[in-house]
Each structure stands twice: as C-alpha cells, then as structure tokens.
Amino acid sequence: MLAADNVSISFGGVHAVRDVSFEVAAGQVYSIIGPNGAGKTTLFNLVSRLYDVDAGSITFDGEPITRVPPHQVAERGIARTFQNTELFEHETVLKNLLIGHHVHRQTALWEELLFLPKVREQDLVFRQQVEDVIDLLDLQSYRDQIIGNLPYGVRKMVEIARALCLGPRLILLDEPSSGLNPEETEDLSFWIEDINEELDITVVMVEHDMNLVNQVSDRVLVLADGVVIAVGTPNEIQGHPDVLRAYLGD
Ligand SMILES: Nc1ncnc2c1ncn2[C@@H]1O[C@H](COP(=O)(O)OP(=O)(O)OP(=O)(O)O)[C@@H](O)[C@H]1O
Ligand SMILES: [Mg+2]
The missing domain is CATH 3.40.50.300 (P-loop containing nucleotide triphosphate hydrolases)
Structure with missing residues (x-):
C-alpha cells in the first residue's frame, strides 16, 4: 500500500x-x-x-x-497526526473535526455558492461520518468543549479523530x-x-x-x-x- x-x-x-x-x-x-x-x-x-x-x-x-x-x-x-498536536485551540472539538471536510468535496465552487442539493447531501454525509468517529473514539462528552480547556490526553484523541474524519x-x-x-x-x-x-x-x-x-x-x-x-x-x-x-x- x-x-x-x-x-x-x-x-x-x-x-x-x-x-x-x-x-x-x-x-x-x-x-x-x-x-x-x-x-x-x-x-x-x-x-x-x-x-x-x-x-x-x-x-x-x-x-x-x-x-x-x-x-x-x-x-x-492518507491522513496524519502531528508529534505536537496541531488543533485550533479556541474552537470546539466538533468544529475541529468538521474542518477537514473540504478535502473530500466532490462539488464545484459554483455549486457550493448556490448551495445546491448535492452540496447539502455531502454535508449531511460528512456530518454523519464525524458523528461516527465521535462515537467510535468515545468523544461524545467533549464534542462542544473548547480544545484549549481539554486535558492533553483528550486532545491527542481529538487529533486522531480529525484524521479519521478525512476517511x-x-x-x-x-x-x-x-x-x-x-x-x-x-x-x-x-x-x-x-x-x-x-x-x-x-x-x-x-x-x-x-x-x-x-x-x-x-x-x-x-x-x-x-x-x-x-x-x-x-x-x-x-x-x-x-x-x-x-x-x-x-
Ligand atoms: N526542517 C528541518 N530543518 C533542519 N533540520 C531538520 C528539519 N527537520 C528535521 N531536521 C533534522 O533531521 C534530523 C531528524 O529529525 P526528526 O525530527 O525526523 O527526528 P525524529 O526521529 O522524529 O526524532 P524525535 O524522536 O525526537 O521526534 C534531526 O537532526 C533534525 O534536527
Ligand atoms: Mg519526531
């Protein structure tokens, strides 16, 4: 591989x-x-x-x-994590996980600007993927917390989660x-x-x-x-x- x-x-x-x-x-x-x-x-x-x-x-x-x-x-x-976690400190766990979304968008910019059904569909699919990762790594209780307030061990897991959200x-x-x-x-x-x-x-x-x-x-x-x-x-x-x-x- x-x-x-x-x-x-x-x-x-x-x-x-x-x-x-x-x-x-x-x-x-x-x-x-x-x-x-x-x-x-x-x-x-x-x-x-x-x-x-x-x-x-x-x-x-x-x-x-x-x-x-x-x-x-x-x-x-291919997704990766970093030796020193690279997360958006002032955003929530959920926001951090949603950020990688654009990587896998199959839609054109004009479609996104017009917010066509295809775009909305992709957003929903991605949302579901993020929820699945949150469930898998047991991060439910942290999803709306700000990264900067979380213990280091949880941040490390959020970084792994973010990489997984890229599919x-x-x-x-x-x-x-x-x-x-x-x-x-x-x-x-x-x-x-x-x-x-x-x-x-x-x-x-x-x-x-x-x-x-x-x-x-x-x-x-x-x-x-x-x-x-x-x-x-x-x-x-x-x-x-x-x-x-x-x-x-x-
Ligand atoms: N961007 C860079 N500019 C200059 N030197 C670099 C750069 N990146 C790595 N090095 C050098 O390359 C060598 C290997 O570094 P690397 O970070 O890959 O080691 P590592 O095996 O990951 O070590 P550690 O276990 O400490 O993380 C080191 O001598 C390091 O200083
Ligand atoms: Mg290293």
Missing part, C-alpha cells in the same frame, strides 16, 4: 533520512522506532509531502506520490502515546486496534513506548541517524544486536 524506495533528504549537512526503503502492506499496523533525531518525523513529512525528497521515490497503492501536492496526498486517502485508508500517527499516562496509553492500544480492524485502516505509527509497539504492531522498522538498521516483527526486533546498539551504544 505504501512504499518508499531509497528515499533521502538532508538539511544543510545533516542527512536526516538516507536511502530509506520500506513497504507497508494493506491492513498492517506498522511501527517506526528509533532514538531521538533518527529521522522518523522527517519520514512522515516526506510521505505527507511537507518536504520534497532529495532522492528516491514514494508510492501509494502502486502510484507515485513523490511529487504530488500535499492536498492530493490527503485526497488519495483515510492509511493513517500516520506521530508518537500518539507521548504525554499520555499508562492508563491512557493502554486505552490507545485498543483504539489503534479498532481503527485498524473495524475501520479497516492501515496504520503507520512512530512510537517510543515499546509496550505499545509490541502490543499492536505487525512489523517494526528501526531507524537510527537517518538509516534503516532493522525491520521485522516486534519479537525479531527486540533482541536484535544492532537495535540494542542504536539505543544503548556499544
């Missing part, structure tokens, strides 16, 4: 990502781990087209997305458990499984919490200093000497 082929990018002299290749199959939960500065977020920024690759290519569903504009990545079915087939989660307490992290593991199994969405996740990674992942990619040092099942990764070295040194 998603493949990177020898992807590289550098910033000044820093090789943030160097000749990285990986393949994510439809239906997988695929985790990317590695020490701070390994290039994990940069990889997400390349896939979601915030950054241009210096070299290499990226395909989604077998089609190249290496050079498509960012909005097209979303239209094709993606692939979701990129950048450190979904960061800032969550152990109980919230446990809940998160169940949400991730629901998203993967019930909504049939492929999940690629950058994560530091190895319990969570081991619990939900089909495969794990290990990055260090911008290069791939291992890929395998959680079990295969755990005892891998190169992985231990990357985290602990010699």
Whole structure:
C-alpha cells in the first residue's frame, strides 16, 4: 500500500533520512522506532509531502506520490497526526473535526455558492461520518468543549479523530502515546486496534513506548541517524544486536 524506495533528504549537512526503503502492506499496523533525531518525523513529512525528497521515490497503492501536492496526498486517502498536536485551540472539538471536510468535496465552487442539493447531501454525509468517529473514539462528552480547556490526553484523541474524519485508508500517527499516562496509553492500544480492524485502516505509527509497539504492531522498522538498521516483527526486533546498539551504544 505504501512504499518508499531509497528515499533521502538532508538539511544543510545533516542527512536526516538516507536511502530509506520500506513497504507497508494493506491492513498492517506498522511501527517506526528509533532514538531521538533518527529521522522518523522527517519520514512522515516526506510521505505527507511537507518536504520534497532529495532522492528516491514514494508510492501509494502502486502510484507515485513523490511529487504530488500535499492536498492530493490527503485526497488519495492518507491522513496524519502531528508529534505536537496541531488543533485550533479556541474552537470546539466538533468544529475541529468538521474542518477537514473540504478535502473530500466532490462539488464545484459554483455549486457550493448556490448551495445546491448535492452540496447539502455531502454535508449531511460528512456530518454523519464525524458523528461516527465521535462515537467510535468515545468523544461524545467533549464534542462542544473548547480544545484549549481539554486535558492533553483528550486532545491527542481529538487529533486522531480529525484524521479519521478525512476517511483515510492509511493513517500516520506521530508518537500518539507521548504525554499520555499508562492508563491512557493502554486505552490507545485498543483504539489503534479498532481503527485498524473495524475501520479497516492501515496504520503507520512512530512510537517510543515499546509496550505499545509490541502490543499492536505487525512489523517494526528501526531507524537510527537517518538509516534503516532493522525491520521485522516486534519479537525479531527486540533482541536484535544492532537495535540494542542504536539505543544503548556499544
Ligand atoms: N526542517 C528541518 N530543518 C533542519 N533540520 C531538520 C528539519 N527537520 C528535521 N531536521 C533534522 O533531521 C534530523 C531528524 O529529525 P526528526 O525530527 O525526523 O527526528 P525524529 O526521529 O522524529 O526524532 P524525535 O524522536 O525526537 O521526534 C534531526 O537532526 C533534525 O534536527
Ligand atoms: Mg519526531
């Protein structure tokens, strides 16, 4: 479903990502781990087209997305969350979830201006999608609250909800458990499984919490200093000497 082929990018002299290749199959939960500065977020920024690759290519569903504009990545079915949540602080949960709507509109501007039936129909469908996501992630009690007043753990879930409201087939989660307490992290593991199994969405996740990674992942990619040092099942990764070295040194 998603493949990177020898992807590289550098910033000044820093090789943030160097000749990285990986393949994510439809239906997988695929985790990317590695020490701070390994290039994990940069990889997400390349896939979601915030950054241009210096070299290499990226395909989604077998089609190249290496050079498509960012909005097209979303239209094709890839949604993401950010390491530091990027929500509209002064708006309600519901408003934040409704914001992604325009991405999937199939109507022309003139139709929207005239507010034709087709437009209204799409609005209703989207409203229903948003309500379904609110139900799925158990956010009913927060729907009319202002983001700025919510605890961090809830905001993280709202960010995931917002990505789901785009109706993606692939979701990129950048450190979904960061800032969550152990109980919230446990809940998160169940949400991730629901998203993967019930909504049939492929999940690629950058994560530091190895319990969570081991619990939900089909495969794990290990990055260090911008290069791939291992890929395998959680079990295969755990005892891998190169992985231990990357985290602990010699
Ligand atoms: N826009 C940028 N400009 C300059 N350097 C950047 C930029 N984005 C990333 N880098 C550098 O690329 C390297 C990889 O950063 P990245 O954020 O991808 O790491 P990470 O694996 O996500 O780390 P963390 O676990 O701390 O989030 C770092 O050295 C970082 O400073
Ligand atoms: Mg990061």
